[in-house]
Amino acid sequence: MTSDETINGRAVTEEQISAWAAEAEVGYDVDALKKRGRGRPGRGTEPSQVVALxxxxxxxxxxxxxxxxxxxxxxxVIREALAASAA
Incomplete structure (x- = not known):
């Protein structure tokens, strides 16, 4: 690994990689991982669709x-403008 590998601006060390590998080998609690959620929080009950503009x-x-x-x-701002236009 080169010294310029970073995560959030902090250097990733060989020790950190070894710790991650050891954690993965033990296994993860899948239910706990699912509870954390992924990505941005939703805006409603249904998933939002990304639209290019x-x-x-x-x-x-x-x-x-x-x-x-x-x-x-x-x-x-864009959502408000669309809502005002559609009203």
Whole structure:
């Protein structure tokens, strides 16, 4: 392993890799792993669908400026705009 291997900016050592391998060899509690959840939290009872959207640099800058101004995420601003448009 090279010295530039990192996770979240921290160097991964041979000792850490050995510890991970030993943990894996013992086995994992599958039920406990499933309880942790995976990925981002859901927005409702059904899984959300990711939709690609192409914006010009100017449009994206306007979305980002509004998100910053209102303390929201880019996705929140886009969802609100879609909801207002559909109403």
């Amino acid at each position: 192409r914006l010009t640099p100017e449009e994206l800058a306007a979305v980002d400026a509004r998100a910053e101004r209102e303390g929201k995420t880019r996705s929140d």
